[in-house]
Amino acid sequence: QSALTQPASVSGSPGQSITISCTGTSSDVGYYKFVSWYQQYPGKAPKLMIYDVTKRPSGVSDRFSGSKSGNTASLTISGLQTEDEADYYCSSYTDATTTRYVFGTGTKVTVL
């Protein structure tokens, strides 16, 4: 089971919208609605931002939204702010035999 594929980096100016893609297979992202997204600052623990593809936990800004089409899930950050600069990881439930959950390769978001 390989990691889900994310772009290494995405950048945008304050106020802009950016989208991070997360590509898997029909054994994970394409089949299950159990896709989540995490934000991680350097040296810190990850923070849950989106779960079940589109749901936002209490306390997470509505500038963050999730979607899925086929084998690719996406995280969109609208109205980009300087505090959004962090690493972002997607994750999916999988029916692979080697692991129950798989993470993406991670995306560094830079606010220009």
Place this chain on the structure above:
Amino acid sequence: QVQLVESGGGVIEPGRSLRLSCAASGFTFSRHGMHWVRQAPGKGLEWVAVIWYDGSNIEYRDSVKGRFTISRDNSKNTVYLQMNSLRAEDTATYFCARDPGGTWNLWDYWGQGTLVTVSS
């Protein structure tokens, strides 16, 4: 408030054993599944293991199966990860994380992590 505090990390020689602990507080521990997720230095996240709220179901990623054992003591609000036959590729920060239940593949609270370095 919910707190997860890992301990037990350190520098260990290849082939040796180490036990990590994760002490939970601020919630009813016995109602939640618990996971271990690791992150090698400068690398991405990797799920390691899960134990259900009552210990009735346990799963591991293949690369640690037969070497790592997850367990919990609900009377002590603590989850453990016993790591045997450690390898250089096990070097990582190990996070414990809470499964809120109700769905799959999400971890709503994480500890700060404990670093395990496997090196001679």
